[in-house]
Amino acid sequence: MPFQEIKLNDGRIIPQIGFGTWKIPQEKTQDNVLTAIDVGFDHIDTAQVYGNELQVGEALKETGLKRSDIWVTTKWSGVAGTRPAQAIKQSLEKLGLSYVDLYLIHSPRLVRPNILQGWEEMQDIHKQGLAKSIGVSNFLVSDLQELESAAITPAMNQILLHPYVYKQTKPLLDYCAQKDIKIEAYSPLIPLTTYPGGPVDKPVYAIAERLGVAPEQVLLAWIKSKGAVILSTSSKKDRLERYIAVADIDLTEEDVEAIEAAGAKGPGLARFRKYVKPLALGLAAQAAVYVAYKCLLA
Numbered sequence: 001m002p003f004q005e006i007k008l009n010d011g012r013i014i015p016q017i018g019f020g021t022w023k024i025p026q027e028k029t030q031d032n033v034l035t036a037i038d039v040g041f042d043h044i045d046t047a048q049v050y051g052n053e054l055q056v057g058e059a060l061k062e063t064g065l066k067r068s069d070i071w072v073t074t075k076w077s078g079v080a081g082t083r084p085a086q087a088i089k090q091s092l093e094k095l096g097l098s099y100v101d102l103y104l105i106h107s108p109r110l111v112r113p114n115i116l117q118g119w120e121e122m123q124d125i126h127k128q129g130l131a132k133s134i135g136v137s138n139f140l141v142s143d144l145q146e147l148e149s150a151a152i153t154p155a156m157n158q159i160l161l162h163p164y165v166y167k168q169t170k171p172l173l174d175y176c177a178q179k180d181i182k183i184e185a186y187s188p189l190i191p192l193t194t195y196p197g198g199p200v201d202k203p204v205y206a207i208a209e210r211l212g213v214a215p216e217q218v219l220l221a222w223i224k225s226k227g228a229v230i231l232s233t234s235s236k237k238d239r240l241e242r243y244i245a246v247a248d249i250d251l252t253e254e255d256v257e258a259i260e261a262a263g264a265k266g267p268g269l270a271r272f273r274k275y276v277k278p279l280a281l282g283l284a285a286q287a288a289v290y291v292a293y294k295c296l297l298a
Ligand SMILES: NC(=O)C1=CN([C@@H]2O[C@H](COP(=O)(O)OP(=O)(O)OC[C@H]3O[C@@H](n4cnc5c(N)ncnc54)[C@H](O)[C@@H]3O)[C@@H](O)[C@H]2O)C=CC1
Pocket: 019, 020, 021, 022, 023, 045, 046, 106, 137, 138, 158, 159, 185, 186, 187, 188, 189, 190, 192, 193, 215, 216, 231, 232, 233, 234, 235, 239, 275
């Protein structure tokens, strides 16, 4: 099955595979984005904190693509204490755009404990037309529940998704499906990049051999089977071509089940999740404020 047209809850259609720009140095970003577009990507994912929006913008300008032919996502990451209203204007200026397709709160840490208040700032950005769609990233079910009374339901939750975290993430996936919040899967290749030799390798390599494809394509095809948007990256053109070719790779139900059974034997979320839990420093700071407050009262 080719990549699906994924329809968001606001009616807009997002391309199912996107080129991610995290950790790409500024001096390489323009070239890498141009290569990605050259091989067929029409969706670029960046963030305020990646520090390369200017170079993404330069690449977009160089392609001469019509604005409606490319999907651009960026994220409010709270850099230098900015709030969304200020951050989106800075991002648009750097990207050389009048709007982004999707604007995300990069982490729930940025808005806890007043999640709804933070989300209302995103709704204002949507109202002004600076972001056509708005969503969140790294949100847990408990974070999303805080938004159930919001005027706009997030269109997207961009999360860590690969076979080693699938089982524990399933309740979040089910909650999002029920609320029509679509999923973008980041770091889908972790079984190859960070945990090679783990239990998922066996089915992934066996399926890859049977289908005559590369193991990374099997992992991306597994994400595709979940109906999620795939976010991946590479500086190598041949790898990017393989990612795009996942459009033509379909796993059987048995393949999908074998990957998930192996994934459940792996290390799980505690090993891989980074951007969700409160910061240790944040908690320490909160404790210090509490102690100081009690001392003042004493
Ligand atoms: N919202 C968030 O908090 C986060 C968002 N992201 C977004 O998702 C994008 C993709 O995330 P990544 O972790 O970079 O994705 P990923 O898990 O797809 O890893 C990409 C890396 O895998 C390498 N690779 C490909 N095939 C391989 C193979 N056979 N063996 C070994 N290595 C192989 C590539 O060269 C590249 O360096 C990011 O660029 C960013 O845009 C990523 C992390 C967090």
